[in-house]
Amino acid sequence: MTRKPFAEHTIFDALTKHLGVSYIFTQTRSLILDNSAESAFISQNLTCMSEEWITQLYEVALEANTNLVLQLVGEIPETENRLA
Helix, strand or coil: CCCCCCCHHHHHHHHHHHHCCCCCCCCCCCCCCCCCCCCCCCHHHHHHCCHHHHHHHHHHHHCCCHHHHHHHHCCCCHHHCCCC
């Protein structure tokens, strides 16, 4: 059996109909990314932090624990503000 993908608006319409919820949609601005190697974020950028810190960040990110992620990001030294 093959299934067709649903259009996003169809799913939201069904949720509105059955759950009585409403959604507020906003336009998002697309980010223009600089393709230079300097602007790319890679794991090597984290080497200024301890291995323990990196492990903690990985674990709380997997748990989707926003508060702990923000707490760990707050520990990044001011000298590495681009990383934060």
